[in-house]
Amino acid sequence: MTDTLSIALAQLSSRVGDIAGNLARARQARAEAARLGAELVLFPELFLVGYPPEDLVLKPALQEACRVAIHELAQETGDGGPAVLIGTPWREAGKLHNAVALLEEGRIATLRFKVDLPNYGVFDEKRVFTPGPMPGPISFKGVRIGVPICEDIWGGDIVECLSETGAELLLVPNGSPFRRTVRDERTHTVVARIAESGLPIAYLNRVGGQDELVFDGASFGLNADYGLAFQLPAFVETVALTRWQRTSAGWACVEGGKTSLPDGHAQTYSAAMAGLRDYVEANRFPGVVLGLSGGIDSALVAALAADALGPSRVRCVMLPYRYTAQISLDDAKLCANRLGCPYEIIPIAPAVEGFLAALGPALAGTSPDITEENLQSRARGTILMALSNKFGGMVVTTGNKSEMSVGYATLYGDMNGGFNPIKDIYKTEVYELARWRNAHVPAGALGPDGEVIPLNIIERAPSAELRENQTDQDSLPPYEVLDAILHGLVEEERPIADIVAQGFDIATVKRIEHLLNIAEYKRRQAAPGVKISTRNFGRDRRYPISHGFRDPGIPVNPSDDTNVLFQPRINAVDV
Known part of the structure; x- marks a missing residue:
């Protein structure tokens, strides 16, 4: 002994x-x-x-x-x-x-x-x-x-x-x-x-x-x-x-x-960085490619990728169309330069116009709507996948948890790709993480220090830029409101009545719950992403795509137009 x-x-x-x-x-x-x-x-x-x-x-x-x-x-x-x-x-x-x-x-x-x-x-x-x-x-x-x-x-x-x-x-x-x-x-x-x-x-x-x-x-x-x-x-x-x-x-x-x-934003960032790094390395990709739009989500993902893999292994591609603002072009280039990542511009107009020409006879007599908007996103997705096929880098997707929750994403477009490091991070925290990364270099990071995400990207109103003067808030509540409602619905599984009791508008809460339900089929086809929260989409929250239950809130009334259970099943925010 x-x-x-x-x-x-x-x-x-x-x-x-x-x-x-x-x-x-x-x-x-x-x-x-x-x-x-x-x-x-x-x-x-x-x-x-x-x-x-x-x-x-x-x-x-x-x-x-x-x-x-x-x-x-x-x-x-x-x-x-x-x-x-x-x-x-x-x-x-x-x-x-x-x-x-x-x-x-x-x-x-x-x-x-x-x-x-x-x-x-x-x-x-x-x-x-x-x-x-x-x-x-x-x-x-x-x-x-x-x-x-x-x-x-x-x-x-x-x-x-x-x-x-x-x-x-x-x-x-x-x-x-x-x-x-x-x-x-x-x-x-x-x-x-x-x-x-x-x-x-x-x-x-x-x-x-x-x-x-x-x-x-x-x-x-x-x-x-x-x-x-x-x-x-x-x-x-x-x-x-x-x-x-x-x-x-x-x-x-x-x-x-x-x-x-590390705690707070430091541990969240480190987890996302480690998850991306090990997924790329385990599956033997030489690097990654992503669409750098000049927006906050793609900028944060670019920073995560540069930190995880080293800037030289992160190919950033700007894919502009007629609705892409010059400031987006400027901010995307500045972000890539600060990170030290390879950067290029591939205009998508020829691809989009080709799709529209091919679809012309089939769409004759209809008015432009979300269909034409989604062609832009799908053209971008196709181009990024072509670069992946040709050169081997994995496409990284950039949709945050707020967007994944309500289906504010385009299948076979911006959802194309192999992995998403911010899939389980709400939009409000995306902004917070960007500010945090500008002030800190996480342990083990391979990217540069300093303000790697231009302040203008953080401060601009978010937009998919699929039509003139578009902002996310045209289709969604302010992200502070949206994320608080989603946290109640997703992480806490709280009834609508409880969330309304916190001071949220019942029509807004019901609409968000409706969008959350009908976006399940999209999430089933989304790239995997790092689990950060107590309840991520995929391994934690496993809902059927086809089901008839909706929380009626208070009270059930078929004539009440806030009761989305009786509204048509549409994809109002499929961009």
Whole structure:
């Protein structure tokens, strides 16, 4: 039995399905842990296969590859170096489990299986895994260590079981995605488990993006007296050493670094930047291409892309038409120049006029309307996709959450593309993030400092510029009003009556709810984007496209023209 332990925490990213690559990362991390003097190195949840693996983990060939890799890594621990606690899928007695394996002295010493499989929000683990039995602690160097896996600490039963069966400290491997409120939620959960068990907890989380999810790391430990034992950085890979000691009151972490974490706009920007970077890199794109319109959304996305990938990998294209103002041309060029991104102008008039000529006989006798406006957007989308096809850069879309909510976007036009880093960010916060970025360079950013987004872009009234003197507020309420209503409808799922009680006009609220409902079919066809909020479109909020329910508000009256349930199903803001 020992009275001290040196434990390395491998706060790393792993790529879903890349078993060989993840095994190589585990070997590198173990070598670094050995250099630091660690006796044990802990990896995040399902590190070997990546998280979340979704239905990919059901493939027998992948399961076997993981098994072979675990045996290889286990054999390597016979070299006298650190033991390994690593997450992996594991099939036992015909059942597939979310497991953690202890590898030491050249063998698989023991396995523990996740008990509480989350099946809400972004999680679908019950779809692919079988819950394990209630666990006891594992023995390492005579120390009884509890290893609850992620969701296993969000309720009290599993930690209670570990405490009652003799656990002396808890090491928790996690795959916990970022959302704005999650850090406080993690801390409160860990504090609750310490209060119930009296045991110190080390909470290890992975980092990096995986499709729509981004993992922030921000791993931490609390001693049994609730004091902060260590705090690892956010959105940064690291292998960090912690030292633990047996005291008269039990085990305590007596050495570990403490890093300050970004908050507010800094963490939102970092999450969007990391999600975009890892999506591009994981899918092996040489860079990105985007339409830089001179507006706030595309300017912010250009800044995010330059910070994530480096300016030289961000191709900015201005696609003007007759309604494009000179100030938009000037602002777009200035923004690209300040960011240091390649910039070019491709006029879309020949494409639009060609479409109009081709459609002339079919549209004869009709008046120009949103149809002709959308041709502009679709011409732009086609040109950007052509550049992507020819040169390999992924098209980045630039629609914010306000627009995605109410369908203020054009299918096969400005919605074209592979990824959208601001998809889960409301318009009002887009402005705030732009101002923040002008005053700060986020950690890890590859773009320049200073005012990279021209102030004129931030201060101008937003416009799609699809007709003369158009502004967004021609079709939508002011964004401050729109975003507040949407937050109630989307994040909080509040009834219309509750939102109206806050002082919002009932006709406006009903109209926004109507637009939110009928835009579902668009959102199903939208590019994936980074999850930032507690309820993003896609993985969190899963609504049917075709359904007949509408919140009647107060009261239901078929003759009331504010009751949009009885109005025609139209796409009034499809631009």
